[in-house]
Amino acid sequence: MLVLGIETSTPQTSVALGSETGVVAASLLATGPASHELVVSEVARALDRAGMPRSALTAVSVGLGPGLFTGMRVGVAAAKAMAQGLGVPIVGFASLDLIAFSVRYCRRLICVAVDGKRKELFFAFYRPVPGGVTRTTEFEAAGPGRLVAELIARLEDILLVGNGTLVYRRELEEAGKHVEIASAAFGFPSATTLVELAIPRLQREDFDRLYDLRPNYVRKSDAEIAWDSRRRAD
Amino acid sequence: MRILGIETSCDETALAVVDDGRAVLANLISSQAHLHERFGGVVPEVASRAHLENLNPLLDLALRESGTTLKDIDAIAVTVGPGLVGALLVGITAAKALAFALGLPLIGVHHLEGHIYANVLAHGAIEPPFVAFLVSGGHTMLVHAPEPFRYRILGQTLDDAAGEAFDKVARFLGLGFPGGPELDRLAMMGDPDAIRFPRAVTQRGYDFSLSGLKTAVVRHVTAERGRGREPALEDVAASFQEAVVEVQVDKTLAAARDTGVATIVLGGGVVANTRLRALMSTRAEQAGIRLFTPPPELCTDNGAMIACAGFYRLSRGDRTALDVGASPGLPLG
Ligand SMILES: [Zn+2]
Numbered sequence: 001m002l003v004l005g006i007e008t009s010t011p012q013t014s015v016a017l018g019s020e021t022g023v024v025a026a027s028l029l030a031t032g033p034a035s036h037e038l039v040v041s042e043v044a045r046a047l048d049r050a051g052m053p054r055s056a057l058t059a060v061s062v063g064l065g066p067g068l069f070t071g072m073r074v075g076v077a078a079a080k081a082m083a084q085g086l087g088v089p090i091v092g093f094a095s096l097d098l099i100a101f102s103v104r105y106c107r108r109l110i111c112v113a114v115d116g117k118r119k120e121l122f123f124a125f126y127r128p129v130p131g132g133v134t135r136t137t138e139f140e141a142a143g144p145g146r147l148v149a150e151l152i153a154r155l156e157d158i159l160l161v162g163n164g165t166l167v168y169r170r171e172l173e174e175a176g177k178h179v180e181i182a183s184a185a186f187g188f189p190s191a192t193t194l195v196e197l198a199i200p201r202l203q204r205e206d207f208d209r210l211y212d213l214r215p216n217y218v219r220k221s222d223a224e225i226a227w228d229s230r231r232r233a234d
Numbered sequence: 235m236r237i238l239g240i241e242t243s244c245d246e247t248a249l250a251v252v253d254d255g256r257a258v259l260a261n262l263i264s265s266q267a268h269l270h271e272r273f274g275g276v277v278p279e280v281a282s283r284a285h286l287e288n289l290n291p292l293l294d295l296a297l298r299e300s301g302t303t304l305k306d307i308d309a310i311a312v313t314v315g316p317g318l319v320g321a322l323l324v325g326i327t328a329a330k331a332l333a334f335a336l337g338l339p340l341i342g343v344h345h346l347e348g349h350i351y352a353n354v355l356a357h358g359a360i361e362p363p364f365v366a367f368l369v370s371g372g373h374t375m376l377v378h379a380p381e382p383f384r385y386r387i388l389g390q391t392l393d394d395a396a397g398e399a400f401d402k403v404a405r406f407l408g409l410g411f412p413g414g415p416e417l418d419r420l421a422m423m424g425d426p427d428a429i430r431f432p433r434a435v436t437q438r439g440y441d442f443s444l445s446g447l448k449t450a451v452v453r454h455v456t457a458e459r460g461r462g463r464e465p466a467l468e469d470v471a472a473s474f475q476e477a478v479v480e481v482q483v484d485k486t487l488a489a490a491r492d493t494g495v496a497t498i499v500l501g502g503g504v505v506a507n508t509r510l511r512a513l514m515s516t517r518a519e520q521a522g523i524r525l526f527t528p529p530p531e532l533c534t535d536n537g538a539m540i541a542c543a544g545f546y547r548l549s550r551g552d553r554t555a556l557d558v559g560a561s562p563g564l565p566l567g
Binding site: 038039086224 | 290
């Protein structure tokens, strides 16, 4: 098994190649807002470095966000076309789940919050369980004030993680002493985690349907939001 | 050589399989008009989302319809600009991933060069020099092509693209979206000489402007209603269309005369307009100029024209790297 992982839902673009025995090549780019445009050439480079032909790829995994709309679309478009072109299965994972999984060894409630631009964060809560994490809420898009209220309402120790904490650190620190903000090193979803999580799903043939796989937008487009509010006002 | 053409620069997800830049084996277009209708125009985020959902099923359909498998494809051509950046990116990324997965050459195509090559699909290779008039919802442009793959822009719109102006006037007259075809249909029943709207021919050079004409239409209808009369909308539509088309035809023929070419090619969605086709053809014949016009189904955005332009670019050795991005403002030339 050789699994390709593609994660582009934050300003950090990463790709990874791995199997049951671990990651064989990975790369990370954060070259400004358009790093996701380099994702396909980065896959080519990773295969080269691993000394593998593209025909060795047996599956594609992809991060579905929530996150930056254009980035998510580029990652999902690349992964879907790659899977279709290679004729291999595809599996998708929520990008917030990837971040939560990377801090699963903490014994606290986990809150993952990534920057959603437009003064909003995308966030969800997780609880560590044996072998991973389990998400306890839906994904939500809201301003930092709303997230602070959510953190205050939970009367237990919380690890707050995700690149949203880098953008809104000052506001989020208001939540109180029971909230610890994790290091920026855990702030972004990574393709290596993606590959690690994909392997058990691929082994039990729990594939996603190529046509149906789409990003977790969570938020409607601005035009649709404006349309809805106009209609409500009528 | 069998080329897969991908076009996602605006609101049509379009894929085609074309053999040797001529034989269209499949040309599929998933129009998003119904998604954008309620907004009265194309919403970039809505378009980008729809492209991503349409692309993979459309690829399978195009392959099936053309009796082709991915193994039979020899190259991937894709629109790299100009257009909506988010919309372009979906097609470009898919094209890059397919080219990589299949080990095929990738060729990026300028959207407007695609519109020119729609004529090659329909009529076979067209030898420069020629003048191209490209007119759609996003563009109004006069181009001089002195030699193959070389373009010099003679003039373009200073405000609205013609298709955009058609849409806006159609909306003002209470017609449906997209407005161009609706206005064309209504105009057929009206008198083009009923109202003398201003011609912008007095403008210098080959640039176009439609904002004055648009205002004149609004002013006319409002004034009529102010006098308690409901204007005959078919006459308004016909007279407006006549004013737009007359200037377009005058300037295109002047461009051909001034550059000394004997060939004019048309391209873009507005070329489906029946009055533009008719007047351009009459006037070109009078001037002894050869006119190439794509059939209506190849005037609107499609993947076949991209595959065709890609074929000719590949044939002369052009290749595009896998790190190519979207160029929303890509210049022609
Ligand atoms: Zn076009």
